[in-house]
Amino acid sequence: MARNIGGQYTTHRVLGRGGAGTVWLGEGPEGPVAIKVLREDLAADPDLAERFAHERHALLGLEHPHIVGVHDLLVSEGPEGRDIALVMDLVRGPDLRAHLDRERRLAPHDAVALTAEVASALAVAHAAGIVHRDVKPENILLDPVEGGRGEGAGRGFTALLTDFGVAKLIDEPRHGGKGGVVGTPDYMAPEIVEGLPPRAAVDIYALVTVLYELLAGFTPFGGGHPGAVLRRQVTETAAPLPGVPAELWELIQQCLAKAPASRLRAAELASRLRELLPAVAGLPPLDIGDPLAEPTPEAEPAPAAAHAAGAADEDQGPERVAVPLVRGAAPDSERATHTRMRVPDADELAGGAHGTARVIRPAGAPRAGSARHGAAARRRRRLAVTAAALLAAGAVGGWLLFSGGDGDSGDNGAPPGVVERLDEPGEP
Template identity: 75%
Template sequence: MARNIGSQYTTHRVLGRGSAGTVWLGEGPEGPVAIKLLREDLAADPDLAERFAHERHALLGLEHPHIVGVRDLVIGGPDGSDLALVMDLVRGPDLRTHLERERRLTPYEAVAVAAQIASGLSVAHAAGIVHRDIKPENILLEPAADGSGPPTALLTDFGVAKLIDEPRHGGKGGVVGTPDYIAPEIVEGLPPRAAVDIYALVTVLYEALAGFTPFGGGHPGAVLRRQVTEKAAPLPGLPQALWDLMQQCLAKAPASRLRAGELASRLREVLPSLEGLPPLDIGDPDGPDELPAPAEPGGADPGPLPAAVPLVHPDLLDDERATHTRMRVPDAEELAGGAHGTARTPRAPGQARAGSARHQAATRRKRRLAVTVAAGLAAAVALGGWLLAGGDDGSDDGRGPGGTAEQDLPPTATP
């Protein structure tokens, strides 16, 4: 059903849905447009509306052949619940839909798409805008005008992830994004810079070539851990020059990655060597391409189903990785509940928490008392042994009363 957005736009039908909202085919003063309506809970946040208004100039001013242009920003609506971006209409599918149909692209097609997106990123980064959510769903493929040439790749949703993830009310934003494409420095808690887009884009390139992401599979927490601790597995059949370039952009240290303009130039340089190469002939990391057929009644067991992707690939652990901030493993004292420990074991009311200053002072006092008691017991035992061995023969040998000389007494330890 048609719906008015602001005073100039009307929506007709849904083109797609995402985590932040719904994209509609719409109509405006200059013809068809795409209108991204943010979710109602987001649109109802006055802080978010203020941030969008503040970034309006930057969003509207970002123009490039490989970036979906933003034409207008609508805040308000009849009931005050609309927050929408009015964008250029791209009539082709997104890269995710294309990959679901083709599974893998030829090296030439995949690199051509990545080079175009990197070119668009170079302009955005120069303007101080980081995308932060590059993934196949946010890369649109506009068919060639004559229908015979390759499609044009365009990046959409610029700035949306940043605006939605801004800290609210003095709090800190969490790890926001799709785990498969999140750069390791974000997992480690650093602010996202332009290098996170390079990491995500080359992850998309890897997926377009292989049919799967380098660190995907399993629980999202396991995926985030791999982003920090593992190296990407090399792709057999890929020219070494392209793989070396991809490895550099998947480096754990952000400073080691290429800038967007450099990446676009390098990808264009390797394109001619990729012409005519077929899609890579590789299997999925979690088993065969086809699931085994079910056993016929009375027939042989076809074998176990493919195993899940392991949480850690032992042969791909990056023990010498150069991360921007290295992740530190807590020591035994911290695990036991030290002053800055991670363990928090139950304790009785009034009992000092393990590792606290009060607990440490009490521990020191107990140790001093134990040393004093132990020294006293040792002195008593030594004295008793001497008396049994020597006795008192009544002779005057310079000993004091009781037959003991001061120099013969065992030393007494003091606290």
Template identity: 75%
Template structure:
């Protein structure tokens, strides 16, 4: 059923649902548009409406061939004096260009892996859009396949990044509350996990994580509980992809560096990928073997946040709707799971001891067909030291028990104590941390 949005727009039908709201196919004075309505609980927050109003010019001013343009921002009137075109019934709505095509998650789910040239073209386009946003002082903070749309209306698909600034505006600490880690764990830069403020480098880390996923079919540190994913982001190094050209692999390593200053800037990333493109043309998708394990990985780390702005009934949209989803897992004690936030997760910042504890459930390392799989985190140097300490503790306890038993059974006739039980023996429990 059609509904009015503000005084100039009409929403006709739902195109998809995401972590922050619902995307509608709409109609405006200049033709078809996509209208993103924020969730009711978000729109009811007067502080959020004020923040959107204050960011109005920045959101409307981002123009680039690889960025989904925002045509209008509708916010309710706020008691704090927020101004701007009012949404219908106090709603917050972003009126955007309509992109006719699927999102990148849908495309990757269908293709499983992309050829290096196609993956590089998509990421180079998005990087050029990020360069414009970063120059304007705007950090996306939630770059992932669900937020990259593919415009298929021309001869060649064009990748466009959407939802600029939405994660920042929605997830800023409110009412003096404690800040936490906010984002999608598989694409979250280590400095965010460690509680540092997100700057432009976090978008580079997330975008090259997307590139890695396009090439391999899974993210470098994904799989399992979100807390384990975050720990891997901080403690583990990215596993190489067999068969990838050296120049492209070096670029991926540089942009997935733990230190933000080591990563390329967005404009540099776009330029490097375009320079490498001629050498990538004709290369097939990587053959990493183990299809069943890859499918398991895809289901563990993949989800359909929303079906993109595809036409209703499009086969790609139906495919995204049918894809398996992963619900957000609350890591803040007492918090309830939010089924609407299927990928965008809020959790507390791990402390130094937790981050130093190593990964539980190491991310699966890709391998070529016939290549043996590398060992898990249990084979690390730290794990070997812990096992040696435990072995020494057990051996010491066994020796003490043997001595005590020998004294008990053989010391009665040899005196030393008036009760005939032999000399007293003191046994001290040894903590494995004190051994070694």
């Protein structure tokens, strides 16, 4: 059903739904556009309209070949209430999440080239003082390349980063509050988890997490309860990916550093990635298994929220679903929330074992479990053996203490085996 937005734009049909709102195919004075209408509860906030007006000029002036352009930011009153919407360029291709759901992982050259495109977009935004704060595959659109020419022609598409400013606009005191944390757990930088203000370095961390996922088929710290994911972001290191050139892995490690100052800037990241393109040219997609795909008796099973119910087809890998940050929040097609949770305190963050979050294995190899579970399983086995030995010793000692001397099985009523051990030469 057609709906008028702001007097000069009309929505026609839904293109997608996410944690912050609904994206519509729309029509404006200059032709087709995409219109992102924020959720009703967000639009009802009178302070949000003021924040939109404050950010309007900065977002409208953000132009780059790999950024989805924003035509307008609208606040309008209608018979159904207030509408707050972003009017953006219409991109005909899918988002990167849909592409990954189909392909599972990319060849290293395609993954590195795509990440370099997004890094160059972030460099322009950061220079303008804008932090995206929610870089993830759902916010990277793939624009088809026509005629087989230009950047991205080998892949058939070029990457465009969208949803600039949305996370910042809705993450204000009324919606987050002091001590709140907003974002998508799999891509959230450690400093956000610890309650520090988000700077440009959080976008670098999130983007290289996306690069890791493009190569591996899974994120370095994802899986399980969102609180566990956030803890891993702070305490654990990413497991190396076999088959990745050393120079590329060093770059990934540097940009996943826990200290924001250790990460590269966006322009440096884009340049370094492009320099690495010859080194990864011709490499096939990595042949590794997802550590969460095959649970073992030793490893603790991940909660059902981490994966879709039921086993996924082996060729497609496990189905990924949204992991809401608050209990009861419904998963959405963006695998993200824009809801928030309390920042974990120091004791909670330090509560898990330190080490690697993943043990990467070749595809088809049996899963050994993650490092944090393996050590715990060994400790449990040692404790069980020790307890069994103590119980056996206690049973024998109790039998000797309370049995009479007129038993039928040997001296002092003890079994013959016990008598043989006690009756040493020279003893009475």
